[in-house]
Each structure stands twice: as structure tokens, then as C-alpha cells.
Amino acid sequence: MMQVRKRLCGLLALVLCVGLVLPVHATSIDDAKQKAQELENKKQTAEGEKAALTQQLTEIVKKMQDTESKISEKEDEINKKAAELIDAKNDENDQYESMKKRIRYMYENGNTQFIEILCKSKNISDFLNNAEYISTISQYDRDMLTEFQDIVKSVEKQEKDLQAQYAELEKLQKDLESNKNTLSTLVANKEVEISSLDGELGDAKAKIAELEAAAAEAQRKREEMAAAAAAASKATAASSPVMVSQVSANVSGSGTFSHPCPGYTCVSSDYGYRVQPLPGATARHDGVDFAAPTGTPVYAAEAGTVTHVGWFGTGGQAVIINHGNGMVTWYLHLSAFSVSQGQRVSRGENVGYVGTTGNSTGPHLHFQVNVNGTPVSPWNFIK
Ligand SMILES: [Zn+2]
Structure with missing residues (x-):
């Protein structure tokens, strides 16, 4: 009888102890779960941010491709314009050369003034400026020279505009490149952050599993104790009248x-x-x-x-x-x-x-x- 009672007291003490330990486990599990949830939220936020940055990066890469093809087109245009300029300058020069022949002819027929001006002039524009007041130069030659000179000027201006546009495109591309680098860095940082959160999340989940296993074990022990206590109590009752x-x-x-x-x-x-x-x-x-x-x-x-x-x-x-x-x-x-x-x-x-x-x-x-x-x-x- 006394032995049974002692055993019962021991069992009851154990049951009480397990009962006291259990809520601590429950709190720890709740804490761990809350922490895991917070990490999960952080990770989702980081992934959302990464997706937004990646989207921006994709847009910039696309813009860069567009700019690249525009630059390529601009280069073609500039090359064409350069060829056009060469043609215009050739035309201008041909006119100059044929005009010089006519002037030489005039000289051979007694007019010395033209050859002097021709020899002093560094180029066709200079000659035209020097010859401006000379009325004896044929109207045809004057008109042709002016026309060719205008074409050269016009083509030169067009080429200059194209070069300016080209420079703008190159500047744009440079800015895009810089943006792309910044975004790439941000995406890389996000990836590091996500990877770190993944690690923490893994740890938190392992902790939850560990705590849950411990809680299940404690619960199992508690049930075992309760069953033993119930059996002992039943045994005591059987020895006394009911x-x-x-x-x-x-x-x-x-x-x-x-x-x-x-x-x-x-x-x-x-x-x-x-x-x-x-x-x-x-x-x-x-x-x-x-x-x-x-x-x-x-x-x-x-x-x-x-x-x-x-x-x-x-x-x-x-x-x-x-x-x-x-x-x-x-x-x-x-x-x-x-x-x-x-x-x-x-x-x-x-x-x-x-x-x-x-x-x-x-x-x-x-x-x-x-x-x-x-x-x-x-x-x-x-x-
Ligand atoms: Zn008696």
C-alpha cells in the first residue's frame, strides 16, 4: 500500500514536471514559427524587389540594344554622308579645274589679272572671295562654283548634324551602360540577401522541427506517465472496497x-x-x-x-x-x-x-x- 502510494506520488511529480515543461516548448515553437514567418516575409519582399530590378534591367538592356542599332544606322548614314561630301568636293574641284583652264585660256589671250589671283588663292573659296569683284569672270562659272560650294556646305552641315546625333546616341548608350551596371549590382546584392535569408529560413525550419520533435516526445512521455499513474491508481482502488x-x-x-x-x-x-x-x-x-x-x-x-x-x-x-x-x-x-x-x-x-x-x-x-x-x-x- 505504502509502496504503491510512493510510486503514485513519484508519477504525479513527474506528470507535473512534464506539464510544466510543455508550455515552454509550445512558446519556443510559436516563437520559432513567428521568426520563420518573418524571414519568409522578408524573403518574399526581397524577391519582389529583385523581380522589379530585373524587370528594369531587362528594359535597359532592350533600350541598349535599340540604341546600339540606332548607333549602327547613324554610322551608316555618316559613312554615306562622308562619301557624298567627297563627291560634292570632287564636283566642286572638277568645276574649279575646268574653270582654271578657261582662265588660263583668257590669260593666253592677254588678261593677266586672273592668273595672279588664281595663284594667290589657297583654295576655291579663297579664289571666289578674291574674284568676287571681277565682273569679267563668266556668269556660268560663277553660278556653277556657287552651286557646288553650297552643296559642299550643305553636306558638311548634314555630316556635322549626324556626328552630333551620333555623339548623343553614344552618350545615351553610356548612361544606359551605367544604369545597367548599377542595376546589376543591386540585383546581385538582392541575390546575396535572398540567399542569406534562405539560409536563415532553413535554420529556423530545422529549429521548428527539432522543437516539435521535442514537444512530441514530451507529450508521449506525459501520456505514458498518465497511463502509468492511472494504472497505479486503479491497482490501489482494487485493493480497497469500492x-x-x-x-x-x-x-x-x-x-x-x-x-x-x-x-x-x-x-x-x-x-x-x-x-x-x-x-x-x-x-x-x-x-x-x-x-x-x-x-x-x-x-x-x-x-x-x-x-x-x-x-x-x-x-x-x-x-x-x-x-x-x-x-x-x-x-x-x-x-x-x-x-x-x-x-x-x-x-x-x-x-x-x-x-x-x-x-x-x-x-x-x-x-x-x-x-x-x-x-x-x-x-x-x-x-
Ligand atoms: Zn467479530
Whole structure:
């Protein structure tokens, strides 16, 4: 009995300890889950940012491709214009050359002024400026020269414009290149951040798994303890009489007290001095033993208050009723109870069942009457 109780206490302590440990685990798991969720959110944000940056990068790369093809077109245009300029300059020069021939012809026919101007002039424009006032130069030559010069000027201007556009495109491309580099760096940084978050997330998930495993183990242990405690408690209950529901009251006999075990008139040991007492028992017998099978109902001899229900030393499981005026009755060696301590009972009310608990050799009811604490013969009260 004591051993069982000690084991029970140990089990209960363990159950309590496991119970205390569990909420800590739960909190840790919640914390870990919250942390993982935060990391997950951060990662999603970073991935969103990376996607936006990558989108921008893609747009810039596309713009760069567009600009590249525009630059290429511009180069073609510039090359064409350069060829055009060469042609225009050739035309201008051809005109100059043929004009010089005509001037030389004029010189050979006596006009010396032209050849001087021609020799002093560095180029055709210079010549035209010098010859501007010379009215004798043929109108045809003047017109042709002016026309060719205008074409050269026009082509030169066009070429210059193209070069300016080319420079703008190149500047644009350079800016795009710079943007692209910046964005590439940002994307790379985002990738590092995401990779780092992935690592942290992996750690957090591993931690959750670890905590959950620990919690499951603790829960398993707790259930194991609870089952063991329940089994131990059941074992203890089995060794003591259980509470059984009452059978209906039975008032019997014509004495002052109703008979506690009606119909069982076989007295296995009477009140007074007995011949062969049990070892350890006194020779004097303080009650009357009624032989009856285990489970036979036992009834209150008189109305009163139940003052004891449970183990009562050598008397085994017992019910004691106080009837007032110094009158107390004992019902010993019971197998089961149907009343609780403190309960008010009426005469003939079922209080328990015959058994053989305590110092007993077989199922019987020991019925005892005490007057002011001294046992008296029950036969004075029951008939
Ligand atoms: Zn007895």
C-alpha cells in the first residue's frame, strides 16, 4: 500500500514536471514559427524587389540594344554622308579645274589679272572671295562654283548634324551602360540577401522541427506517465472496497435496533469470551459475527450519522455510525460501502456489504455496539 502510494506520488511529480515543461516548448515553437514567418516575409519582399530590378534591367538592356542599332544606322548614314561630301568636293574641284583652264585660256589671250589671283588663292573659296569683284569672270562659272560650294556646305552641315546625333546616341548608350551596371549590382546584392535569408529560413525550419520533435516526445512521455499513474491508481482502488450504490432499506427484528444483517442468523463468533480466538486477538469478543457471503447487504441498526468509512485496522474496511446519547455501532470486515463519511442515515438504510477484509478468516459481519465507548452485548438491542 505504502509502496504503491510512493510510486503514485513519484508519477504525479513527474506528470507535473512534464506539464510544466510543455508550455515552454509550445512558446519556443510559436516563437520559432513567428521568426520563420518573418524571414519568409522578408524573403518574399526581397524577391519582389529583385523581380522589379530585373524587370528594369531587362528594359535597359532592350533600350541598349535599340540604341546600339540606332548607333549602327547613324554610322551608316555618316559613312554615306562622308562619301557624298567627297563627291560634292570632287564636283566642286572638277568645276574649279575646268574653270582654271578657261582662265588660263583668257590669260593666253592677254588678261593677266586672273592668273595672279588664281595663284594667290589657297583654295576655291579663297579664289571666289578674291574674284568676287571681277565682273569679267563668266556668269556660268560663277553660278556653277556657287552651286557646288553650297552643296559642299550643305553636306558638311548634314555630316556635322549626324556626328552630333551620333555623339548623343553614344552618350545615351553610356548612361544606359551605367544604369545597367548599377542595376546589376543591386540585383546581385538582392541575390546575396535572398540567399542569406534562405539560409536563415532553413535554420529556423530545422529549429521548428527539432522543437516539435521535442514537444512530441514530451507529450508521449506525459501520456505514458498518465497511463502509468492511472494504472497505479486503479491497482490501489482494487485493493480497497469500492463505493457501491445502495439497496433499499430493510428494517428487521423486534429489538431496540433493527437487525444489521437480516436473515443471517448463523453466529460464527458470539459476544463475550471465545474458545479459540485468532492469533493476536483478545480472548474477549466485543461484537457478534454473522456469517454471510461476500456482497450481502449490511443495514444501519438505527438512524444516525456515519462517522467513519474506510480502513479500521484489524477491523478491515469499516462503517461506524453515531446514534447520539453515547450510542455507537460498528460494522467491520466489509467488502464495499454504500454511504460516505458524514452522511445521515435512517434506521435500516443500506450502509455496505459483507466481506472479509482486515483480521478475518472468512466473509462475515462483525456487529458491535458501544455505549459511552464501552462495548456491550448487541443482543441487548437486536432480536
Ligand atoms: Zn467479530
